Amino acid sequence: MRKVILYIAASIDNFIAKPDGNLDWLTDPVYTLKDEDFGYAALLQSIDTTLMGNATYKEILGFDTPFPYPDTTNYVFTRNKDEPDNEFVKFIAGDIAGFTRELKNQTGKDIWLIGGGQINTVLLEEKLVDRIILTIIPVTLGDGIPMFQKGTVETRFKLEKSQAYENGFVQLIYNTK
Numbered sequence: 753m754r755k756v757i758l759y760i761a762a763s764i765d766n767f768i769a770k771p772d773g774n775l776d777w778l779t780d781p782v783y784t785l786k787d788e789d790f791g792y793a794a795l796l797q798s799i800d801t802t803l804m805g806n807a808t809y810k811e812i813l814g815f816d817t818p819f820p821y822p823d824t825t826n827y828v829f830t831r832n833k834d835e836p837d838n839e840f841v842k843f844i845a846g847d848i849a850g851f852t853r854e855l856k857n858q859t860g861k862d863i864w865l866i867g868g869g870q871i872n873t874v875l876l877e878e879k880l881v882d883r884i885i886l887t888i889i890p891v892t893l894g895d896g897i898p899m900f901q902k903g904t905v906e907t908r909f910k911l912e913k914s915q916a917y918e919n920g921f922v923q924l925i926y927n928t929k
């Protein structure tokens with residue numbers, strides 16, 4: 753069965769964006785390491801599909817770059833049944849957990865759960881997150897959008913690997929038990 757992999761970066765205090773969605777703390781060039789992509793290319797090799805919430809999609813559209821995932825099938829979750837699909841994404845409204853379960857049963861490569869916190873929470877609650885590749889950025893933000901929302905069900909994971917980088921990033925790879 754295809755795995756759903758949450759590949760995501762968070763601050764030390766567990767935020768994935770500032771309250772207004774700002775990601776400057778994550779993309780700061782000070783963190784760039786020569787010949788190091790923190791497993792990103794390997795992740796892209798292993799997946800053919802992405803899942804994201806509409807807030808994350810809108811944030812991506814605001815980047816001053818072409819759509820970053822032109823070669824994968826991209827699903828955007830929304831509660832709005834009238835969002836028109838486009839060249840790069842298909843909108844999914846309704847039972848997003850049921851949709852993801854079906855997707856996992858289809859043949860294909862693994863599935864990248866891009867985020868954000870709302871969607872992560874729905875899929876974690878439904879036991880649909882198989883693997884988390886979490887990169888901790890050495891900064892506290894004080895406030896922001898959490899990786900999982902408050903009150904999310906307790907879920908245990910098994911650590912597969914941890915790796916510290918020269919720039920202070922620490923990457924933790926967890927699988928569900």
Ligand SMILES: NC(=O)c1ccc[n+]([C@@H]2O[C@H](COP(=O)([O-])OP(=O)(O)OC[C@H]3O[C@@H](n4cnc5c(N)ncnc54)[C@H](OP(=O)(O)O)[C@@H]3O)[C@@H](O)[C@H]2O)c1
Binds near residue numbers: 759761846867869
């Ligand atoms: N640090 C990182 O690696 C990382 C990774 C990913 C995202 N992010 C950041 O996370 C932020 C967004 O996170 P977020 O938690 O605010 O939002 P999100 O999970 O990206 O998207 C929320 C939206 O998803 C839809 N949605 C939520 N629950 C749903 C359900 N049960 N069924 C159908 N649709 C549902 C709704 O869209 P509608 O309003 O259209 O109904 C909702 O507004 C952005 O700033 C993004 O940049 C950071």
